[in-house]
Amino acid sequence: MYVLPRNDLEYSRMRLGRIMGRRRLSFNPYIVSDRRLLELVSQTGWGNEWDITQMTMVTFMRLRPVSDYRIFDGIFMRVGNEPEDVFIPKGSLTRGVTANDTIRSERSWRGKTPIRNDNDVERLVGKTYFVSRIIRGVNPFGSCKGAYKLHRLYGKIEKDAATIREAMISAKIEMLERILLYPESPDFLSCTRGFFDYESRIHCAIDLIVHIPDTPIPTD
Numbered sequence: 001m002y003v004l005p006r007n008d009l010e011y012s013r014m015r016l017g018r019i020m021g022r023r024r025l026s027f028n029p030y031i032v033s034d035r036r037l038l039e040l041v042s043q044t045g046w047g048n049e050w051d052i053t054q055m056t057m058v059t060f061m062r063l064r065p066v067s068d069y070r071i072f073d074g075i076f077m078r079v080g081n082e083p084e085d086v087f088i089p090k091g092s093l094t095r096g097v098t099a100n101d102t103i104r105s106e107r108s109w110r111g112k113t114p115i116r117n118d119n120d121v122e123r124l125v126g127k128t129y130f131v132s133r134i135i136r137g138v139n140p141f142g143s144c145k146g147a148y149k150l151h152r153l154y155g156k157i158e159k160d161a162a163t164i165r166e167a168m169i170s171a172k173i174e175m176l177e178r179i180l181l182y183p184e185s186p187d188f189l190s191c192t193r194g195f196f197d198y199e200s201r202i203h204c205a206i207d208l209i210v211h212i213p214d215t216p217i218p219t220d
Contacts, residue, residue: 004186004190005190006184006190006191007190007191007192007195008190008191009195009196011190012183012189012190012191012195012196012198013196015188015189015190016189016198016201018050019050019052019179019188020201020202020205021050022047022050022051022052022053024047024051024053024054024055025051025052025053025172025175025205027055027168028212028215029164029165029168029169029212030165030212030213030215030216030217031215031218032218033217033218033219033220034157034158034160034161034162034217034220035157035161035220036220037161037164037165038057038157038160038161038164040055041055041056041057041080041130041164042057042080042081043080043081044056044057044080045079045080045081045082046079049187052133052175052176052178052179052187052188053132053133053168053171053172053175054131054132054133054134054171055168056079056080056130056131057079057080057128057129057130057131057153058077058078058079058080058128058129058131058150059077059078059127059128059129060075060076060077060124060125060126060127060128060129061076061077061078061085061125061126062075062076062125063075063076063090063121063122063125064076066087066089072089072090072091073089073090073091074087074088074089074090075087075088075090075093075121075124075125088145088148089139089145090118090121091139092139092143092145092146093108093115093120093121093148094115094116094117094118094120094121095139095140096108096139096147097135097136097137097138097139097145097146097147098137098138098139099135099136099137099147100135100136100137100138100185100186100187101135101178101181101182101185101187101188102178102182106135106137106147107147108146108147108148108149108150109147109148109149109150110123110124110129110150110151110152111150111151111152124150127152128152128153128155129150129151129152129153130150130151130153130160130163130164130167131148131149131150131151132149132151132167132168132170132171133148133149133171133174133175134146134147134148134149135147135178136187149167149171151163151164151167165213169209169210169212169213172205172209173206173209173210176202176205176206176209177206179198179202180199180202180203183195183198
């Protein structure tokens with residue numbers, strides 16, 4: 001079984017460069033108009049392993065049983081402009097995951113409310129949300145899943161654009177701070193804290209992100 005390098009300077013620097021170089025992290029949502037921002041988000045799918053933030057719009061379509069090696073309920077959703085619906089096991093949302101970085105329980109959230117039970121999942125159906133970040137982890141069965149941060153969109157351009165901008169900024173700062181706290185995570189730098197100077201670059205990025213809302217928003 002392949003084991004990720006740990007405290008390998010070249011490897012950890014490579015990981016830092018890949019993570020910090022991702023467009024989803026560096027994108028400034030204040031340099032585009034409200035309408036253009038919604039267009040970009042509606043056309044964007046899931047990120048890859050180097051993306052610590054997301055930039056994705058999802059619409060939850062329905063709940064229905066899924067037959068795999070076992071039978072379970074899944075909530076199906078349309079992601080961006082992808083032609084096929086995908087699903088999340090309902091149990092992954094209600095039980096949460098053990099995060100790879102903190103090794104603690106992490107739940108999905110819709111707005112300021114954690115998703116805890118079947119009723120919370122059912123309330124997602126028929127609604128559209130912006131996904132600002134996914135914290136990777138494992139569910140109680142040991143499968144790789146994620147904890148989602150969902151922000152409700154209402155189909156009102158100005159209101160939705162403001163929601164997306166605020167969520168983007170918050171997610172960028174949250175996830176960069178998680179790297180500072182848990183660089184040893186295999187999702188981040190795979191090295192012990194202080195192994196090399198990654199802090200300077202991350203603090204610089206956070207300082208820039210904090211001031212992004214000072215950027216004037218262009219009109220259409």
